[in-house]
Amino acid sequence: MVRTRDLRDLAEELGVELPPAEVAYGHEDNVANLLYPILEALGYEWTDIVKKPRFTHPIIGQPREADLGILRYNSKFYGIIVELKTYGERLTEDIIEKLAGYCGLAGALYGIWTNGQLISIIKLHRGIVKWDYVTNIPDKNKLVSELQTYTPPTTVSEQILAFRLATGLTEEQIEDFAEFCHNLIRSRRGLAVPDRIYEFSKLLVARIIDERRFREGEQDKLLLTTESIRDLRRRRVNINTYVNELLGEINKQLRIFSPGEGIDLPEDVIESIIERLDEYPLWSESLDVLGHVYERFLMHTMTGSELGQYFTPRTIVELMVEMVDPSINQRIVDPAAGTGGFLIYSLKYIQRKHNLGNDQVSEVAKNIYGIDVFETVVKLSKINVWLNGNSHENIVKGDSLDPENSPSWWVEAIKNPENGFDIILTNPPFGAREGTRYRADVVENLCRRWEDEGVNMFEVARYRRGGAIGDVQPRSLFIEACIKALKKPEKPKEGGILAIVMDNGTLSNIQKEEPLVRRLIRRECVIEAVIGLPKGTFKPYGSNVIPSILLLRRKFKGKWRGEYFEEQQEPIFRVEIYKIGFVPAMTRYRIDSDRDIHTVVEYWRKWRSRRDAFETT
Structure with missing residues (x-):
């Protein structure tokens, strides 16, 4: 958690009267x-302050520039580094990491961030790897004394890490290196898209864990850097062997890859990717940077037509997670998990909501479940969830529609809904991933398998005369399975929550199974919200349907306070959104405003609080 204090309060403690805010506009x-004026009161002179001090990467030589360096020592270091932001600009965790990076490059013991209203002060320890928040800027005499016993981070690994943190990571940079890596792998290997992503992911996870272990003190230097690869070449050591041995050692902890599985990329490709990634920080205790890197790579380097399936855009994932408001100890599942976007953002949301440390997040991750039919995608999801929660034991390969190929915990949730899932977040198969409708004989076979488990499943398929089964869109079967896997409540208002992306055709068509799908929804659920998304939201991922987000809560039906009670439909929160973070109906992803996402979340929370207050009275 970032710690700040009011800049004028600090000035008042020092007996300093600051000029009006207008001077900072x-x-x-x-x-x-x-x-x-504050620095002057602490004994610093104008000659102690250097504007725009410059630093360079120790290997690749790229320059970086801080805003202020204060009190030069040992001819090339500064005691304090200052990062300035425009007046009133919001402070984020990545800004503090960037400040720490500049401190590492400058050999500074202290770092200051301010936007003219707030100030955050950090003091480094363990070189660049760790820092503490402090409440005051040291005066000049104290700083001179502390610097006499301070050892600045000067090793190559420390300077590389400092440069990475000072560089930070923007969406444009992520897109740039993701596209570079994707095109490089495609041109050299000609792999299919899932395999390109998978091979890149193995190298990416090795690079991330290398940085993470160094930052957490588990190793004394970085092992995957431009310098280390050049050293291997000088010593004529096989780069593939070196990287694969490192991956094998990492896999003892991950338990994701097959024994002996390596990275199926040529040496020069591995070297080029490591060099390209060398300037970027890929591990952060805040978790946000890491998830952002991984999701952006997936979103910017594939299309639905290439992959045969799509991944839910990050802004849509965030909206759905914010609306369901997951909490600690709730069981959460995505039965069409893809690369785990819903699961990762649920973990992050719970961590922020309950202010959890990383060790506590790993316990939360044990209540996170995911299923996908594609083995490569499951491994990608395992990597992604493990990197964010240190656990992936409940991410499995399977078919959510087929009890013979589903994990036991999914089948049990449907058979015994009293122990069903608290939250289901999902984007079911439609468009490119779906292919064609399931034939009637295929659906009949699935129904028989569920009957063997004691479950009446896929009643939405019985739309023909006499209740005979017809051909069905897989998404219709999927919706029914999700509803029946929701936790059945013991009292009103406590049923499991389903947030699901749906084709508007399911909500409006009057042919085949769609009317039965809507009947099932009304019978088993209370509709909480319907969020209309623009046409083409999923076009970059291979589908041009008009989608909506449907938020459902499983009804209470049973004895309550001495008599039978069934929850009735209440007013529905209904809204259409257009600004979703990227331009819809484009074949390639292009960033745009996401202001509608934040507006909907704000309105939804107000709607719920007013409704809950009314029900209480």
């Missing part, structure tokens, strides 16, 4: 006008 450099 405009360019971020103007914010320094509010900091200079």
Whole structure:
């Protein structure tokens, strides 16, 4: 959690009267006008302050520039580094990491971030790897004394990590290196898209864990850097052997890859990717950067037509997770998990909501479940969930529609809904992933398998005369399976929640099984919300349907307070959104405003609080 204090409170403690805020308006450099009087009161002179100190990467030589360096020592280091932001700009975790990176490059013991209103002060320890928040800027005499016993981070690994943190990671940079890696692998190996992603992911996970272990003190240097690869070449060591041995050692902890499985990429491709990634930080205790990197790679380097399936855009995932409001100890599942986007953002949401440490997140991850039919995609999901939660034991290969090929915990949730899932978040198969309708004989076979488990399943398929089974869209069967896997409540308002992306045809068509799907929804669920998405939302992922998000809660039906009670439909939260973070109906992903996402979340929370207050009274 980022710690800040009011800049004017700090000035008041020092007996300093700051100039009016207007002197800090405009360019971020103007914010320094509010900091200079404080530094002067602490004994620093104008000659101690250097504007725009520059630093370079120790291997590739790229430059970086901080805003202010204070109190130069040992001819090339600074005691304090200052990062300025425009007046009132929001503080985020990645800004503090960037500040720590500049401190590492400058050999600084302290770092200061300020936007003219708030100030955050950090003090480094363990070189660049760790830092603490402090409440005050040291005066000049104290800083001089502390620097006499301070050893700045000067090893190559420390400087590389410092450069990575100072560089930070933007969406544009992620897109740039993701596209580079994708095209490089495709041109050299000609692999299919899932295999390209999978091979890249193995190298990416090795690179991430290398950085993570170094930052957490588990190893004394970085092992996957441009310098280490060049050293291997100088010593004529096989790069593939080196990287695969490292991956094998990592897999003892991950337990995702097959024994002896290596990275199926040529040496020069591995070397080029490591060099390209060398300047970026891929591990962060905040978790957000890591998930963002991984999801952006997937979203920017594939299309539905290439992959035969699509992945839910991050902004849509975030909206759905925010609306279901998951909590600790709830069981959460995505029965069409893909690369685990819903599961990862649920973990992050719960961590923020309950202010959990990373060790506590690993316990939460044990209540996270996922199923997908494609083995490569399951491994990608396992990697992604493990990196964010240190656990992937409940991410499995299977078919959510077939009890013979589903995990036992999914079948049990449907057979015994009293122990069903608290939350199901999913984007079921339609469009490119779906292919064609399931033939009637295929559905009949699935129904018989569920009957063997004691479950009456896929009643939506019985739309023909006399209740005979017809051909069905897989998504219709999927919706029924999800509803029946929801937790059946013991009292009103406590049923399991389903947030699902649906084709508008399911909500409006009057042919074949769609009317039965809607009847099932009304019979078993209370419709909480319907969020209309723009046409083409999933076009970059191979589908041009008009989609909606449907939020359902399983009804209570049974004896309540001495008599039979069945929950009735209540007013529905209904909204159409257009600004979703990217331009819809484009064949390739292009960033756009996501303001409608935030607006909907705000309105939804107000709607719920007013409704709950009304019901209480």
